Amino acid sequence: MKAEIIAIGSELLLGDVINSNAAWISKRLAALGIDVFHHITVGDNPRRIHEVVAQAVERAEILIFTGGLGPTDDDLTVATLADYFQTPLENDPASEESLKAFFLARDVAISPSNFKQALRPVGSIAIANPVGTAPGVFWDASDKTIKADKPLFMMFFPGVPRELYAMWGEGMSHLKAKLVGRGESEQVLEARFLNFFGIGESKLAEKLNDLMNASNPTVAPYVGRAEVRIRIAAKAATSQAAQEAIEPVKTEILSRVGAYYYGEDDETLESGVAQLMVDKGLTVAVAESCTGGLVSSRLTDVPGSSAYTHLNMVTYSNAQKSRQLGVDPAVLETHGAVSPEVAEAMAVGIRKEAGTNIGVSLTGIAGPEGGSHEKPVGLVYIGFDGLSKADSADPIVKRVTVNSRFSRQDIKYWFSHYALHYLKLYILGMLDRDETNTLAQASHQATNQSVG
Amino acid sequence: MKAEIIAIGSELLLGDVINSNAAWISKRLAALGIDVFHHITVGDNPRRIHEVVAQAVERAEILIFTGGLGPTDDDLTVATLADYFQTPLENDPASEESLKAFFLARDVAISPSNFKQALRPVGSIAIANPVGTAPGVFWDASDKTIKADKPLFMMFFPGVPRELYAMWGEGMSHLKAKLVGRGESEQVLEARFLNFFGIGESKLAEKLNDLMNASNPTVAPYVGRAEVRIRIAAKAATSQAAQEAIEPVKTEILSRVGAYYYGEDDETLESGVAQLMVDKGLTVAVAESCTGGLVSSRLTDVPGSSAYTHLNMVTYSNAQKSRQLGVDPAVLETHGAVSPEVAEAMAVGIRKEAGTNIGVSLTGIAGPEGGSHEKPVGLVYIGFDGLSKADSADPIVKRVTVNSRFSRQDIKYWFSHYALHYLKLYILGMLDRDETNTLAQASHQATNQSVG
Known part of the structure; x- marks a missing residue:
């Protein structure tokens, strides 16, 4: 089975809204072994919608539409498709009831245009919308196509992502019932992501080159905002068989680049660090300067x-670094706020103030102003204290530089990523004492490299 | 002139990457008065790329490709297009030099496959990539089309957004030169966004219905993560004339719903608040609980x-609320941490501790656990102190509830949005003392309403 995803809405073509639904839907169809070969976006224009549908019907058996289900005049999706397939619209009583209930619960008067949303093509099924007013539609239009042997299943969802997410399950249950009814062989595709930080995509690709040329499972890298992800995907007769085919490939990958690995699928650096702290019964406190609370928020x-966290502080000024964290004003004066000495003192200070096992500090330059040749935008010192075997303070400070051309927000994000990653290594006893280490080097290169 | 944006990459069709480039490019083309009627995504497959290009050439004069310019075997874009237009590839000496320099500067060995990136179709122009290895291409292929009178301009950019952004200007300078050379009439489209918070899209649409039915300038609403934006767009012979047509529409809109307005275009709630504090010479300190540092980070x-900010604190535990901010343990015991009484005490406490003009506090329940019937997930108290005419503390506390079905991260984001919005009103002397106000009601409804 092949699917095509068609987004309808002039706001997408004007660039005012990013179409994140296509990726969200594609990921779920891939997991069912359904191929997606095209994403299409077209405006609220009946003629162009007809053209796009004519092409899609030639190429695919499953068409998934998003957008254009609202109450206003330029919401045309259902009516235009019914027109294309020469099918009249009818009122869906359940949708109408649920529209009334929705407005009643909010004490808002229902407008006549809202009832338009209860219309669907004769022979279709409404998909309930638990979080908004626009119901979706599932429509088996196999009898409307010219080729008698070719099925055609269409689904209509709202363009608002959280409504799509809430309605997807019901829509898919209709589709799956049809596929089972047709005795479609169900080859299942299972995919797993391995998440890495501190190694660039090209370096990963070099180390995994042979695996990336294999066909089942397939191995492919994806670049995120600061992380790189490796996707392992296997097709098999059952979900379990596909998962079993993934396992040895994962083991092989981790044997080569496991040092940079931090989690699977939706695991984030922060959730990994959190789990580690819960497992070990540790607590942490963070003193931030340039990141302004982002590490704490993450x-x-x-x-x-x-x-594991009770108190974090954003000590933006030198005075507050001294007052709250006990950083010696002479040290601030001599070395400047962005220095390893101040990072040390902040990490020790916040740990003592909060009474936690670990203190973490960040002091750096997020830009766009405030950089110098010696201390450029993108430089940060990250300090850690508390887990040394010594009884007294024994901080470790890492120096990190990220691409100074990044935006202020991206630089903050990268700094916070390093802080969380090093915190994990620190808890694991794997953070070396060299101020600048190879991890930072490798990652900095990665940010400068292109993948086309 | 009509443009079509074609993204190439199987990772997009698998849903592993969201195609944000199409929106970014569309916005810039719209500003030049170039219409975009289709976004297409297709995989790394020469046959399907040929099909898509054949359709696009029929529909548009400007084709913009993103992705597939990398060094690996599945990066096919340039070679496939050259093949489609039966044009040989040639080496671009400048691109080759810049590739060598790129790798030399990073002390990384260049691989033979990297030199593939220096190839472009005969007759095309390379676009330099200042932040990665893949050069782009501008190609006037008007002589390759069957219709002699129809121009065809193609541009190729990498799929990595920051590389596209860095290369766009150079690519567009080539296109603009061609358009001027052809004496294309330059009707300019200018657009401006007005940003609103605290009013739902349907309510806005109701108040602006007559304006939304006008054709030049056009007025249309867009829903963001927590804000709603109104886009005013005008076409005219010159940029200035278009801007002048926008101005009275803006004035009219603000006369109707100005109470919810916080800024234009890229202005954010935080940048607006920041400007206000700088203008008035005010300083602020934030004490956060449930938002964990997000308000501070923003x-x-x-x-x-x-x-305007020197010290912010995340007092996550009751003990730290007392220790750092002086919240009376008896108040915490009697009312619970999530209460107006504690929000008051936190706002007063952080203001005194930081020595700022204003203290802001947040205490609430971000979920997914920890809610009760009385204090559900999505409830937050936000406190403000410092600007009262009274000499002593005189805090104002607002109670806000947002949709408890939102994710923990979204709830934190909404809470932070309210805090920034109310902070603005507080500075302006417009924050009323009713704990729950109509703004909160209106916005909560908005989050539950659907736009299809």
Whole structure:
């Protein structure tokens, strides 16, 4: 089975909205072994929608539409498709009831145009929308195609991502029932992502070249905002068989580049660090300067973060670094706020103030102003203290530079990524004492390299 | 002139990468008055690329390709297009030199496959890539089309967004030169966004219905993560004339819904608040619980934020709320950490501790656990203190609830949005003392409403 994903909406063609739905849907279809060969975006224009549908019907058996289900005049999707397949519209009583209930619950008057949303082509099924007013539609239009042996299944979802997400399961249950009814062989594709930080895509590709040329499972790299992900995908008769084919490939990859690995699939650096702290019963406190609270915010993105964090501080000024964290003003004066000496003192200071096992500090230059030749934009010192065997403070400080051409927000993000990654290594006893290490070098190169 | 944007890459069809480039490019073409009627995504497959190009050449005069310019075997874009137009490839000496320099500067050995990136179709022009290895291509292939009167301009950019962004200007200078050379009438489209928070899209549409039915300038709403944006777009002979046509429409819109407006185009809530504080010479300190540092991080996303923020704290535990901010343990015991009383005490406490003009506090429940019937997930109290005419502390606390079905990260984001929005009103003396106000109600409804 081949699917085509068609987004309808002039706002997409004007560049005012990014079409993230196509990727979201594609990932879920791939997991079912359904191939997607085209994503199409077209405006709210009946003639151009007809043209696009005519091409899609030639190429695919499953068409998934997003957008154009709203109550306004330029929401044309269902009516235009019904017109294309010369099928009248009918009212869906359940959708109408749920529209009324939706507005009643919010004490808002329902407008006549809202009832338009309860219309669907004769012979189709409504998909309930638990979080908005626009119902979706599942439509088996196999009898509408010229080729008698070719099925045609269409689904219509709203363009608002959270509505699509909430409605997807019901839509897919209709599709799966049809596929089972047709006795479609169900070759299953399973995919797993391995997440890496501190190694560039080209370096990863070099180390995994032979695996990337294999066909089942396939191995391919993807570049994220600061991380690189390796996707292992296997096709097999059952989900279990596909998973079993993935396992040895994963083991082989980790034997080569495991030092840079931090988690699978949706595991993030922060969730990995959180799990580690919970497992070991450790607590952490962060003192931030240039990142302004981003490391703290990411640490608390993980549910249950109160188990390991009680107090974090953003000491933006020198005065507050001294007052809150006990950084010696003479040290600030001599070395400047962005220095290994200050990072050390901040890490020790926040640990003592918060009474946690670990103190983490960041002091650097996020730009775009404030850099110098000696201390450029993109430079940060990250300090760690608390886990040394020595009884007294024994901080480790890492020096990191990231691409100074990045935006201020990207630089903050990269700094926070390094802090979380080093924190993990620090907890694992794997953070070396060299101020600048090969990891930083490798990663910095990675940010400068192109993949086309 | 009509343009079509074609993304090439199987990773897009597998859903592993979101195609944000299409929107980015579309926005820039719209500003030049160039219409975009289709976005297409196709995999790394020569036959399907040929099919897509054949359709695009029928529909458009400008084709913009992204992706598939890397050094690996599945990077096929340039070779496949050269093949389609039966044009040989030639080596670009400048690109080759710059590739060598790129690798030399990074002390990395250049691989033979990298030199593939220096190839471009005979008669085309290379576009330099200042941040990666893959050069782009501008190609006037008007002589390759069957219709003698139809021009065809193609541009090839890497799929990595920051490389596209860095190369766009040079590519466009080639295109503009061609358009001027052809004496293309240059009707200019100018667009401006007005950003709103605290009012839903349907409510905005209701208030601006007559304007939204006009054709030049056009007025249309777009829903963001927590904000709603109104886009005003005008076409005219000159950029100035288009801007002048926008101005009265903007004035009219602000006269109707100005209470919810916070800025134009790329202005964010945080940049608006920052500007206001700089203008008034005010300083602020934030004490966060549930948002974990996100408000602080957003305040420091604005360059120059050290002018108005010196110290922020994340007091996650009750003990630290008392220790750092002086919240009375009895108040915490009696009312619980998520209460107006604690929000008050936190706002007063952080202001005093930081010695700033304003103290802001947040205490709430970001979920997914920890909610109760009385204090559900999505509830937050936001406190403000410092600007009262009274000499002593005189805090204002606002109670906000957002959709409890949102993810933990989205809830944190909404809470931070409210905090910044109310901070602006507080500075302007417009924050009323009712704990729950109509703004919160309106916005909460907005999050539940659908636009299809």
